Amino acid sequence: MIGPLRREMTTMLMSWRLPVFLLVAGGYLTYKLSTLLADPTVAVASAWTVLPGLVEAGLLLVLGLAFLFSLDALSRERDSGMMAILRVTPVTSHRIVAAKLTVLAVIYVAVALLLVAGAAVASFAVGGPLLSALLGFLGPLTLVFSFLAGLGLFISAATGSARTSFVVGALSFLPLWLTMEPDGPGQVLLYHLGAGSASAWIPLEAAYLAGLSPLSAFQTRWPALVGAGVLGLVLAAIAGTVIDRREVSL
Amino acid sequence: MITCQEITKSYGEHVVLASVNLDVRRGETYGLLGPNGAGKTTTFKLVLGLEDLDSGRVLVGNRDVDKDRARFLADVGYVPEVVPVEPRKTARQNLRDVGRLYDVASQELEDRIPELLSFVGLSGTGGDRVTTFSKGMRQRLGIARSLLHRPDLLLLDEPFSGLDPEAQRELRRLVETLASEGLALLIATHRLAEASEMCDRVGILHEGRLRQEVPLDDRSRESIHANFLAPVGEEVLAAVNDLDGVGAVERGNGWARILADDDLGVSQVRSILQGKARLTRYRSPKRELEGLYDRVTSEGSKA
Numbered sequence: 001m002i003g004p005l006r007r008e009m010t011t012m013l014m015s016w017r018l019p020v021f022l023l024v025a026g027g028y029l030t031y032k033l034s035t036l037l038a039d040p041t042v043a044v045a046s047a048w049t050v051l052p053g054l055v056e057a058g059l060l061l062v063l064g065l066a067f068l069f070s071l072d073a074l075s076r077e078r079d080s081g082m083m084a085i086l087r088v089t090p091v092t093s094h095r096i097v098a099a100k101l102t103v104l105a106v107i108y109v110a111v112a113l114l115l116v117a118g119a120a121v122a123s124f125a126v127g128g129p130l131l132s133a134l135l136g137f138l139g140p141l142t143l144v145f146s147f148l149a150g151l152g153l154f155i156s157a158a159t160g161s162a163r164t165s166f167v168v169g170a171l172s173f174l175p176l177w178l179t180m181e182p183d184g185p186g187q188v189l190l191y192h193l194g195a196g197s198a199s200a201w202i203p204l205e206a207a208y209l210a211g212l213s214p215l216s217a218f219q220t221r222w223p224a225l226v227g228a229g230v231l232g233l234v235l236a237a238i239a240g241t242v243i244d245r246r247e248v249s250l
Numbered sequence: 251m252i253t254c255q256e257i258t259k260s261y262g263e264h265v266v267l268a269s270v271n272l273d274v275r276r277g278e279t280y281g282l283l284g285p286n287g288a289g290k291t292t293t294f295k296l297v298l299g300l301e302d303l304d305s306g307r308v309l310v311g312n313r314d315v316d317k318d319r320a321r322f323l324a325d326v327g328y329v330p331e332v333v334p335v336e337p338r339k340t341a342r343q344n345l346r347d348v349g350r351l352y353d354v355a356s357q358e359l360e361d362r363i364p365e366l367l368s369f370v371g372l373s374g375t376g377g378d379r380v381t382t383f384s385k386g387m388r389q390r391l392g393i394a395r396s397l398l399h400r401p402d403l404l405l406l407d408e409p410f411s412g413l414d415p416e417a418q419r420e421l422r423r424l425v426e427t428l429a430s431e432g433l434a435l436l437i438a439t440h441r442l443a444e445a446s447e448m449c450d451r452v453g454i455l456h457e458g459r460l461r462q463e464v465p466l467d468d469r470s471r472e473s474i475h476a477n478f479l480a481p482v483g484e485e486v487l488a489a490v491n492d493l494d495g496v497g498a499v500e501r502g503n504g505w506a507r508i509l510a511d512d513d514l515g516v517s518q519v520r521s522i523l524q525g526k527a528r529l530t531r532y533r534s535p536k537r538e539l540e541g542l543y544d545r546v547t548s549e550g551s552k553a
Contacts (some may be wrong), residue, residue: 003350010347085395088298088328089351090320112509127265181492248300250291250330 004091004099012103013071021068025061025111029118032057037125051133054122055211058137059180060113062145063173065111066104069168070152071164073100081160084248095125095242097153101236112138133229140210140220143229147203150232150239157239157246180204195220203228251276251434252297253405259292268458271308274438275404279435280426283442283450283539285547288455290438294405297436298328308401324352327396331408337381338535341372341391345398359398366394370424372414375419393424404428406437408438410444422448433461444538447538452537460496462502464539472516473538474508476527477545486526493518 012018023103036053074097077083152169159165177203178186187205190196199205199245206221206228254272258265267289274280284290290497295301299315299322308315313322335344342363349359353388367376370390375383375449383391389409396404406425410418425448439445445452446466453463490508495515500507506527510516516531523529532538 003353006350007347010339010343011336080328080336081332082336084300084330085328085334085348086351087300088323088326089348090353091351092322244333248295250294250300 004095008099008103059226061111066148066152070149071165074156075162075165093243095175097240108145137211140207140225143225144203144207147228147232150235153239154235157242176204180208253309255307258304260513266458270460274434277432277433279429279449281445281452282438283452284455289458325402327401327404328393329396329406331411333392335380340377344375344395348395349398370394386413403434409483410441442539456547472510473532478504478521478527482526535553
């Protein structure tokens with residue numbers, strides 16, 4: 001496991017994408033916090049008014065993370081020809097996928113720390129249990145991360161090129177995104193289609209509601225979240241098998 | 251060193267390889283020749299365990315690719331036609347990454363990287379990003395990368411493709427050095443000139459069958475190819491073999507290859523086979539190989 005993991009770490013550290021992503025994500029988070037704190041309607045500032053914006057920002061960070069880094073993690077190797085080199089080493093495909101998932105998890109932790117740091121600053125500024133609420137949100141967020149990273153790796157393994165991975169990823173992500181908010185367009189459509197009860201199992205919605213649970217009557221939907229997390233790990237494992245079964249161009 | 255026993259592979263109805271037997275010994279350079287679609291790449295995929303065999307076995311030493319692929323691959327190095335690299339990394343980092351995949355110990359890796367960079371003539375550029383490398387330099391880096399784990403067998407896929415003459419000469423030197431150090435080398439190519447200069451033996455693969463194997467170790471000798479006009483008895487070839495000026499006789503189905511020491515040997519062979527066979531004389535391995543290749547591939551197409 002160590003060999004592939006060290007390779008992934010150096011590759012990620014040398015990639016331009018990580019600093020750019022963190023810069024954009026950090027910038028967005030700062031913007032979100034500063035506009036919330038500067039809002040005159042939040043004169044009687046409290047954690048409850050800041051939290052929804054922060055939850056939304058946090059979800060966006062995780063979405064971007066899983067979306068950008070997992071979707072082409074394997075297809076990029078195939079495009080560059082490195083997949084053939086990896087496949088002729090004694091390292092198994094499952095170890096390759098596990099290394100990629102681990103590196104994504106390390107970056108996720110970095111992003112989570114960014115969120116917690118932001119929340120700590122906001123907590124200090126506005127008072128209230130913002131930090132503790134966000135720490136409670138990290139559990140659901142982690143499960144959603146697992147789902148998205150696994151889904152991205154699976155798409156990356158199953159598609160022919162990085163470009164196709166992004167297209168398929170975007171198409172499969174769209175319904176999740178549209179159904180994230182309880183009153184959003186996706187949920188309305190589901191309701192009209194008579195599938196309203198399915199929304200209970202939508203992982204992004206479950207995570208969104210988990211983030212809002214401290215200030216609302218929403219119950220955290222743990223079955224949906226845990227199910228999504230486990231599904232992500234299963235998809236990652238299937239990705240390894242897909243790599244084994246796909247033809248390698250020499 | 252590597253033995254392919256009756257390996258067969260089909261995709262649906264299409265037979266890509268049919269009962270191919272191949273054996274490359276330690277210190278030998280074997281050229282797998284054939285036109286596009288002959289089955290060279292499929293052979294490599296089967297040897298590397300990237301595809302499942304329909305039947306047959308592939309062994310390196312006593313390790314079977316089907317039974318213990320990970321340990322099998324620990325003894326095999328592979329250099330693709332276009333060497334993929336991680337361009338943002340330096341040559342040294344590219345080597346280090348792959349060395350770790352083979353579980354080469356850190357200290358050994360740090361010792362081996364400069365040694366290999368020096369061997370392939372890249373010592374001065376080990377710290378440079380690979381994006382600045384020419385195709386020839388990448389090819390040499392690919393060879394260094396494939397040797398990190400000290401394999402017993404090295405597979406090279408079309409190694410001369412796209413290289414300038416200087417890079418080709420350098421690559422030939424590397425291949426010869428590796429063979430002299432005891433590695434078994436299997437080279438897939440369709441370039442007859444390079445194969446004849448570099449290989450100890452070549453196999454001509456056509457339409458999924460290994461049509462003929464040609465030893466090229468007697469490079470100083472004259473060779474005569476006899477295509478028999480009618481079936482001849484063993485006694486005729488025995489008589490040829492007994493001639494003083496004849497070194498070896500190899501017999502195939504309807505043909506024979508005779509190695510003669512000098513002009514006298516050639517004329518003696520002619521006198522025996524006159525009227526029984528159409529004779530073609532080759533004065534260099536390259537010409538010989540070209541003639542054979544053309545004949546084998548055209549016969550295969552007719553069949």
